[in-house]
Amino acid sequence: MKISKLAVDIGHNVQFDGGAVGIRSENELNYEVGTKLIEKCRAAGLTVINCTPSSATSLYDSLNQRVQAANSNNSDFFISIHHNLCTGGHGSEILCIPGGRAEGIAKIILPEISKLGFTNRGVKAGNDLFVLKNTNMSAILIECAFCDSPVDMNNYNPETMAEAIFKGICKAFEINASEHCSPSEQTNYYTVVKGDTLSSIAKSYGTTISKLVQRNNIKDANLIVIGQKVRVN
Numbered sequence: 001m002k003i004s005k006l007a008v009d010i011g012h013n014v015q016f017d018g019g020a021v022g023i024r025s026e027n028e029l030n031y032e033v034g035t036k037l038i039e040k041c042r043a044a045g046l047t048v049i050n051c052t053p054s055s056a057t058s059l060y061d062s063l064n065q066r067v068q069a070a071n072s073n074n075s076d077f078f079i080s081i082h083h084n085l086c087t088g089g090h091g092s093e094i095l096c097i098p099g100g101r102a103e104g105i106a107k108i109i110l111p112e113i114s115k116l117g118f119t120n121r122g123v124k125a126g127n128d129l130f131v132l133k134n135t136n137m138s139a140i141l142i143e144c145a146f147c148d149s150p151v152d153m154n155n156y157n158p159e160t161m162a163e164a165i166f167k168g169i170c171k172a173f174e175i176n177a178s179e180h181c182s183p184s185e186q187t188n189y190y191t192v193v194k195g196d197t198l199s200s201i202a203k204s205y206g207t208t209i210s211k212l213v214q215r216n217n218i219k220d221a222n223l224i225v226i227g228q229k230v231r232v233n
């Protein structure tokens, strides 16, 4: 399953469409996770349509602008970022219109979020949600965590949440993002052989000399020795 154009909707964040307010504000969390997710996807080569409107005249207008942005740009997939509110609840869930491609993708992304320690509340039907119902492409709405739950909000980190969603997207859409995955999982070393230069190694691994110098604490970029292990990502 491949995509080239992803629509990302940062939930609420405009007049007439305010988010929930718990221990933290949903607007703020959606914005932080959403912008980080957009950055990661763009860095991985995806075209990302940010569907979040800058202003709205009503709740309908806010939701409709999001849908129109995704539809008019012919996006391949739509992801809306939200945080839940319900006294006593905690964990993550993904809403979609069941039975199609969206459900399959939701089931790949949600376990990535639970790996961070959030309770997996499951993939649920969201047939009545405006943005899911009216987008032309497969669409999901992620309730990342509960903004009023001490369990979820204690040490909540938008960066790791965005990274988990991004990893799920990479898995679902077969995007090779080794450059962007956590080093512990994806670190690769190259052993220097005769004739190598930092420049030739950089070229064959699609990186730059300065990145190699930085990753390996190399003092002199012109001096590498045969047998030396060079971290290439």
Ligand SMILES: [Zn+2]
Pocket: 011, 012, 019, 020, 026, 082, 083
């Ligand atoms: Zn919301």
